[in-house]
Amino acid sequence: xxxxxxxxxxxxxxRGNKMRSFLTALGIIIGVGAVIALISVGQGASKNISxxxxxxxxxxxxxxxxxxxxxxxxxxxDLLERVPTISHVVPSVTFNSTVKWQxxxxxxxxxxxxxxxxxVRNIKVAGGRFFTETETASRTKVAIIGQTVATExxxxxxxxxxxxxxxxxxxxxxxxxxxxxGSSMGRDTDDIILIPVSVAQRLSGSxxxxxxxxxxxxxxxxxxxxxxxxxxxxxKFRREDSIRVTSQDxxxxxxxxxxxxxxxxxxxxxxxxxLVGGIGIMNIMLVSVTERTREIGIRKALGAKRRDIMAxxxxxxxxxxxxGGVFGIFLGIGLSKAIANIAGxxxxxxxxxxxxxxxxxxxVGLFFGVYPAYKAAHLDPIEALRHE
Numbered sequence: 001x002x003x004x005x006x007x008x009x010x011x012x013x014x015r016g017n018k019m020r021s022f023l024t025a026l027g028i029i030i031g032v033g034a035v036i037a038l039i040s041v042g043q044g045a046s047k048n049i050s051x052x053x054x055x056x057x058x059x060x061x062x063x064x065x066x067x068x069x070x071x072x073x074x075x076x077x078d079l080l081e082r083v084p085t086i087s088h089v090v091p092s093v094t095f096n097s098t099v100k101w102q103x104x105x106x107x108x109x110x111x112x113x114x115x116x117x118x119x120v121r122n123i124k125v126a127g128g129r130f131f132t133e134t135e136t137a138s139r140t141k142v143a144i145i146g147q148t149v150a151t152e153x154x155x156x157x158x159x160x161x162x163x164x165x166x167x168x169x170x171x172x173x174x175x176x177x178x179x180x181x182g183s184s185m186g187r188d189t190d191d192i193i194l195i196p197v198s199v200a201q202r203l204s205g206s207x208x209x210x211x212x213x214x215x216x217x218x219x220x221x222x223x224x225x226x227x228x229x230x231x232x233x234x235x236k237f238r239r240e241d242s243i244r245v246t247s248q249d250x251x252x253x254x255x256x257x258x259x260x261x262x263x264x265x266x267x268x269x270x271x272x273x274x275l276v277g278g279i280g281i282m283n284i285m286l287v288s289v290t291e292r293t294r295e296i297g298i299r300k301a302l303g304a305k306r307r308d309i310m311a312x313x314x315x316x317x318x319x320x321x322x323x324g325g326v327f328g329i330f331l332g333i334g335l336s337k338a339i340a341n342i343a344g345x346x347x348x349x350x351x352x353x354x355x356x357x358x359x360x361x362x363x364v365g366l367f368f369g370v371y372p373a374y375k376a377a378h379l380d381p382i383e384a385l386r387h388e
Contacts (some may be wrong), residue, residue, distance in 0.1 A: 136196040
């Protein structure tokens, strides 16, 4: 028998039991769909986090004090002089506060920083301007507000420039409106107010700096800068755990490793349903062998060889798994888009995930179809003809 004759007989047999064939393939459909959807969610989460880190600024280094260590404004000129691989250092003093405009109030994050903040953190002022070095030195109470703060205090589409707001009971003049950036890692990056660091220190009641944002001159220079800065503070505080210095590349590498593990686990969990679907195929194929025992006996009596019988049952098994894989691909793509629309998550449909899940479904059909096919091919023709 040639392949096309075997294929025709297999498809005829499966069409004769349409509902059973569909239910058998359903396990594969759900398995492939689940694998594609969950991997899409995992890769979407990875892309979202990576984009968020990239939006923090290019060649960014974050320096944070540990234990009893302290960062001071005097460290900035010292770092710029001693570390030739960096171009900017900006301080960050953050605290939460309730701000007020007329009768409207809103709780938000206040961040005190310096004039180079837009350059280092990759932000833009959509309206108005950023504060100056003179305003920082003179502790002028000026503020640049995010889009969320503007909407909460002044209403949608309002023009807040020139308005005065209260922060910790102190009057500030709004001189700038930040460009909208959206959410990042579950946090609204537009829900923030930027003020001069000198004013933030006075409001918070401490001269300590929460962290430094440092811009390296390039990706290669960032690696050298991390080592150099770490050595400077280790020598200053005479211990190795005095500060934590993290580069943007290190953050990306750590998070990508974590999300890859997370995505792999999601795919593996969903892949279990493919194995369950394969067991279903084997179960139905064994039932089919029992039901068609007499048919097999007749075919053998007419000269069919073992390989012909075995090929037919394997083709039926593969046909079920591949058709289930095709429908599963459409289901997975549909689920990914539905998750993105309903939950608001970013999903990335990966061609690699589609190919791997389909090939896995094909392999499952082949693996779980071999034993029923072997059993059918090795039936004794005399006993098979006697079967009722």
